[in-house]
Amino acid sequence: MNEVDFIQSLAAQHGASKHPQVVLGIGDDAGILRLRDSRDVVLTTDILTEGVDFTFPEADPFSVGRKALAVNLSDMAAMACRPVAALVGLVIPQTIREGGLAGITESIMEGIATLANTWSVALLGGDTNSWAMPQGTVISITIVGEPFPGIRPVTRSGAKPGDILLVTGTLGGSIYGKQFHFTPRLREAEILARSTNITAMIDLSDGLAKDARHIATASDVQIQIDAAALPLAAAAGHDWKRALTDGEDFELCFTCAPDAAASLLQEQPLAPLLITKIGKIETKSGSGSPLHIKHPDGQVEQLNLSGYEHQWSEA
Numbered sequence: 006m007n008e009v010d011f012i013q014s015l016a017a018q019h020g021a022s023k024h025p026q027v028v029l030g031i032g033d034d035a036g037i038l039r040l041r042d043s044r045d046v047v048l049t050t051d052i053l054t055e056g057v058d059f060t061f062p063e064a065d066p067f068s069v070g071r072k073a074l075a076v077n078l079s080d081m082a083a084m085a086c087r088p089v090a091a092l093v094g095l096v097i098p099q100t101i102r103e104g105g106l107a108g109i110t111e112s113i114m115e116g117i118a119t120l121a122n123t124w125s126v127a128l129l130g131g132d133t134n135s136w137a138m139p140q141g142t143v144i145s146i147t148i149v150g151e152p153f154p155g156i157r158p159v160t161r162s163g164a165k166p167g168d169i170l171l172v173t174g175t176l177g178g179s180i181y182g183k184q185f186h187f188t189p190r191l192r193e194a195e196i197l198a199r200s201t202n203i204t205a206m207i208d209l210s211d212g213l214a215k216d217a218r219h220i221a222t223a224s225d226v227q228i229q230i231d232a233a234a235l236p237l238a239a240a241a242g243h244d245w246k247r248a249l250t251d252g253e254d255f256e257l258c259f260t261c262a263p264d265a266a267a268s269l270l271q272e273q274p275l276a277p278l279l280i281t282k283i284g285k286i287e288t289k290s291g292s293g294s295p296l297h298i299k300h301p302d303g304q305v306e307q308l309n310l311s312g313y314e315h316q317w318s319e320a
């Protein structure tokens with residue numbers, strides 16, 4: 006079972022959508038809870054594990070701590086919501102950290118605290134523990150946020166046929182450095198949501214091919230990405246496939262009506278950060294993959310994710 010299927014089965018079995026105070030349940034970048042005074046609280050958790058998301062000693066603990074918070078802030082940005090506070094869970098293995106345990110824990114917490122300070126996010130609490138399993142360090146952060154005043158949270162499910170697909174910044178090659186030093190697009194998300202009727206949004210964590218697919222599935226539409234239009238980061242070389250698959254770009258991918266997209270593209274309200282049109286939303290046709298790629302030669306290919314990974318990982 007892959008992660009998407011697992012989350013869908015979780016949502017089906019344990020989804021709190023029937024709870025009267027749940028506004029948005031499992032399956033988006035964050036969940037939304039309505040308190041009894043009618044205010045909404047936005048919540049999301051992300052976990053980083055050593056060996057998968059980072060490796061010591063190649064990565065320094067400060068940067069790892071920073072990233073652990075940054076990925077959560079990026080999820081808040083994807084909802085166009087404002088982070089307020091964070092809860093940190095930190096687990097360090099006893100065996101391999103003897104002697105250096107305090108130093109690593111302190112550096113990770115420093116990385117978290119420094120970024121929290123930048124965004125006026127309160128470190129509200131959490132838990133630190135060690136474990137007897139030698140596999141590595143685990144950092145879990147939960148963010149508590151709220152909608153920006155006057156802005157409705159943006160979900161993944163509002164894209165409509167005819168909408169345009171856009172992205173902030175450049176894509177690909179994040180592994181060469183950006184993955185640890187990216188700026189969560191909180192300000193940009195607020196500016197976009199204030200100026201434009203954004204119909205759907207997601208942050209690019211798993212790679213455009215997977216993340217755009219999340220929008221397509223949640224919105225029950227089909228998405229066509231124009232390979233020739235993808236804004237490539239210098240670190241991606243000239244390989245547009247890297248923009249689709251590399252992951253950890255932590256840029257915003259969003260949809261809006263064509264006239265709204267035309268204004269954004271002309272006015273570029275996030276300058277010097279560029280907004281680029283990378284595709285369009287279509288009515289779903291058939292039961293195949295909802296993601297289609299228009300190759301630079303004009304040929305359109307239905308992108309079946311597993312086939313795609315197989316096909317291009319060997320290239």
Ligand SMILES: [Mg+2]
Nearest residue numbers: 034080083208
């Ligand atoms: Mg996300």
